[in-house]
Every structure is written in structure tokens, then in C-alpha cells.
Amino acid sequence: MFSKSQIKLINSLAQKKYRRKHGLFTVEGKKGIFELLDSSLQLHSLFTTEDIFDAERAKTHFIEEAELKKISNLSTPQTALAVFHIPQPTAPEAEGLIVALDNVQDPGNLGTIIRMCDWFGVNELVCSEGTVDCYNPKVVQATMGSIARVNVNYLSLPDFLKKIQGKMPVYGAFLEGENLYSRELDARGIIVMGNEANGISSDVESYVTQKLLIPQLGALQKTESLNVATATAIFLSEFRRRDLTGK
């Protein structure tokens, strides 16, 4: 059972404004909830139709399927919904590899990028203020638990890159860039990826010190571009491969 005010609060978390106001976000489905319960994130409350979670009893509310429907963002609700506190990110440091996103709009793309950052041991993700919110339910879903292990900061990218200027190389994907596979790459640096339709904005481009290109091989060369998550995957794989193999 839960109260009307709880329903109202949880429903409001579908919107970024209210997530920021309350410092809370939601995650649905057993898998995602188990992942986050097993992380450093702090549980606020858990609503479940099954007694399968190892969460604080005081925060666990057993509810009916019909009640779950009232708070779910999904057309087919998945047993449980948990509310977690949004962690305070630490300020990004000029160390290792950093991924920077310039107005990435698609929740699935951001979620996939967070998941691959986690896989490749990239702990710092910086996002322009126009990038989709990482606590958007669709993003959280797509991260498959990785949201708890990557430090995500929203900031002005030009200001951030200006501050970091000269401390580490800034890489970006451009059609007029040098071949990613043959160019020398530093094991540390910032990899900037742009918006799905417009690429990297001009005020960010001016801070890019190394323009790189993923060579296109199709016979017709008609493919306009790669999806931003695909391109990020190829960049991260290539940086890590060099670091690992020393080649």
C-alpha cells in the first residue's frame, strides 16, 4: 500500500525538473534494481509485488500489480520499481580517459555509452547541459546498472575544455579527421562525441586538438555517419586496445 502523495512524487520523477528538485530517480525491473541495490547508491524506497529483494524492510513496500501500474513508466510493469537518491558527482579530474558528450539527445544512446564506459573502465563522463539527463528512466534502463559506477557531470563543455586546455589532448570525431587506426593516441585524454544530427558544435570544436576519423569502407560510401553510441564504442575500443597491447 502507498499514499496518494507517494504516487504523485514517483510520477513526478518522470520529469527531469522534479528529479533535480527531489534528488531522486526511479529504476524498474528486477535486474536493474538488483544491480543498484548492490551498488554504492542509496535506496529511498522500493515498491514490489514480490518479496525477492534484500533491501531495508523499512523502505520496502509490498504492493499489488494494479498499484504498480499507477507508478510505472512502462506499458508492461515489471514486478518492482525502486526510487534511489541521485548521488552528488565528484568534480572531473584531468586523468585517464574522459568521455565528453556534446548534446547527445537519445536516451538509449546515452545509456549505452554509460554501459560501455563502465566496461572499458572510463569513470569520468562529462555532458553538455543540453545532453539528455542520465537519470531519465530510459537512460537508467539502458545502462543495466552501470549508472552507479560512472561519475557523470553536467556542465558547460567549452568552459570545462578551456580549463583543461594544455593538460591533456582533446580528441573528436570529424569527417576531415585523421585515420583513427593509424594516428598515434595518448592513453589519457578527452574523447568528445557530438549530437546525433549536428555533430560537435563549433564552440566545442575549437578546443579539439586531434580530429579523428573512423574510416568508412562501404563500396558506395553512402552511409552518412555512424550512430553516436557505435562511434563511441569504436573510439573507446581503439584507445584501450593501444593501451593494452602497446601497439
Add this chain to the structure above:
Amino acid sequence: MFSKSQIKLINSLAQKKYRRKHGLFTVEGKKGIFELLDSSLQLHSLFTTEDIFDAERAKTHFIEEAELKKISNLSTPQTALAVFHIPQPTAPEAEGLIVALDNVQDPGNLGTIIRMCDWFGVNELVCSEGTVDCYNPKVVQATMGSIARVNVNYLSLPDFLKKIQGKMPVYGAFLEGENLYSRELDARGIIVMGNEANGISSDVESYVTQKLLIPQLGALQKTESLNVATATAIFLSEFRRRDLTGK
């Protein structure tokens, strides 16, 4: 203007059964339509609120926004909807690189994979019968026109792999595989990618001749896996990089 039977036909194409029956599929939005009009695909009919397409007049129907809503799959219809004939795929040949998908379910993943096949010059995609249909509107949308340039066959993967046995290596991603970055790779072969949740099925696994692993680098190594489109991108990039650089 259009007739009730046209509306019925177009709406039915949201379902695979009717796409197969009529040999037709839909694409929405200027960008996607321009791409496909400029391809080898054959237009069946075009419904548009704007006179901006260079398509056969006899097949072009100028309609009102309210009419477009009746045939659109999108919550916000996009100026135009086109119906194209599904091309007859040619039988896949044991040449070059082939991507094989074993029950990939997510339309966005399949669309992204088709787009990257096109980018990397992989013309052959073979899909298990349980893989999502490549003419699903969401897949078509995500391919960004690449659907016209990749030869997609749906077939029994074990039967296909059995036939091709010994002719070319069959690579697959497995947690117990060898390091992708250091293992020798052939410039020709089949790359098998598995279902989002269950990976490669056992009847397909038995035909895999080289098990490969994308090394995980996260400090905690908690990330369960990479998204299938991400993993495919990394595989394709690494195969093409070797081929290009000879290293």
C-alpha cells in the same frame, strides 16, 4: 486523398505477417524517404503533405496532415510516409565478412547493426528466424537508409553454418573466448552475435570455430556485458582495422 483500402493496407504493414504477405514495408520522415528514393529499392507509393520529393507522379499522393496521422506509426508524423517493395535477397555467399545474428530482439539494435555493416562495407547479414524483422518500421528508421545497401537473409543459422563449415572461420563473442585484440583474425569469416539476454544459442555455438572476448577493463568488472550493437561495432572495427593496416 486516399481510399479506406489504402489506409487498411498501410496500417497492416506495421505487422510482419502482412509485410511478408504484400511484400511491402513503410518508411517515414523526409530523410529516410530521400535516402530510399535514391537507392535501388522500388517505390510502391508515397503519401506526403509537401511537394518536395522527386518521385514518380503516378505514385505520389498529396495528403493533409490529418490523413497522414491515420497511416503513421509515429506519435508525431513527419511530413511523409512511403511504401517500398521488399527486395528479394540474394543467397549469401562465403566471401568477405558476414555478420550473423542469433535472435537479436531489439529493433534499434538491428537497425544500428545494419547501419554499421553498411559503413564497414559488410554486405551480407544473415539472421536467425527469431531475429526481429529488418523491415519493422523502427528498424528501417534506425538504419538511416542503409537497409537498401545490405543484403539481409532470414534463415536457419545452424543449417547455414553447417553448409559453410570448413569454408571460412566462424567467430563468436564468448566470455571464455580469446582476447580479440591479440588473436589473429582472418579478413574473411562469419561474425556471430547473440541475443541481448541469452547470447549465442547452443546449437549455433557448436559451429563457432573461434571464440573471442572483448577485454573488460573496469576496475570492478561488474558490467555484465556490452550491448549487442556495441559489441558488433567493436568486432567490425577490429576486423577492418587489421585488414586496413595489415597489423
